[in-house]
Each structure stands twice: as C-alpha cells, then as structure tokens.
Amino acid sequence: xxxxxxxxxxxxxxxxxxxxxxxxxxxxxxxxxxxxxxxxxxxxxxxxxxxxxxxxxxxxxxxxxxxxxxxxxxxxxxxxxxxxxxxxxxxxxxxxxxxxxxxxxxxxxxxx
Numbered sequence: 001x002x003x004x005x006x007x008x009x010x011x012x013x014x015x016x017x018x019x020x021x022x023x024x025x026x027x028x029x030x031x032x033x034x035x036x037x038x039x040x041x042x043x044x045x046x047x048x049x050x051x052x053x054x055x056x057x058x059x060x061x062x063x064x065x066x067x068x069x070x071x072x073x074x075x076x077x078x079x080x081x082x083x084x085x086x087x088x089x090x091x092x093x094x095x096x097x098x099x100x101x102x103x104x105x106x107x108x109x110x111x112x
Contacts, residue, residue: 006037006039006054009054010022010024011027015045015046016048016050018045018046020043022042022044026041026043027039028041030051035055036055038052038053039054
C-alpha cells in the first residue's frame with residue numbers, strides 16, 4: 001500500500017490531548033512490514049507528538065451495517081452530492097429554526 005494513502009487514512013485520527021485531527025503534512029511513516037505500519041504524528045494545534053501503530057489491510061470493503069431498507073439505500077445511493085449551496089441553505093434554515101419539529105412537519109415542508 002502506498003505511503004501517501006496511509007498518511008491520508010491517518011488524518012482521521014484525532015490528537016489525544018486537544019482533539020484536533022492530524023494533518024497529512026504532520027504524519028511521517030517510520031516503517032512498515034506487510035500490514036503493520038508505524039507512524040509518528042505531531043498535532044499542529046498543541047504540538048503533542050505521538051506514535052501510531054496501525055494494521056491496514058487491503059481487500060474487500062467492509063460490510064455495511066444499516067437500518068435502512070433496500071429502497072432507501074437505492075434512493076440515497078442515487079442522490080446527487082451535497083453542494084456548498086446545500087450546506088449554506090441548511091445553515092440559514094438552522095439559524096432561524098426554533099426546534100419545533102411538530103409545527104415544521106405539519107406544514108408539509110419536508111414531505112416526500
């Protein structure tokens with residue numbers, strides 16, 4: 001497996017001290033042997049250093065565990081990607097939303 005990919009995967013790890021994610025530029029591969037990787041990381045926020053030992057295996061994708069029905073899975077799988085405008089629209093909506101879901105759904109705003 002490529003070192004760049006391993007470093008990108010490790011950016012999902014958060015610093016144990018301050019909770020910030022490690023940046024790809026702050027992760028260094030020290031060594032690896034087959035599936036076992038040793039990396040060092042420095043938090044860009046609090047400057048804490050850590051050692052990471054990770055087992056990364058290539059192969060088939062993990063099984064998806066969900067409570068969605070097959071129809072719901074198809075619907076969401078075929079949905080378009082979120083855009084920046086979608087996120088801004090939701091931000092504007094939530095900024096003024098008072099938390100009254102009963103009133104919201106009674107208006108039919110989110111009907112299928």
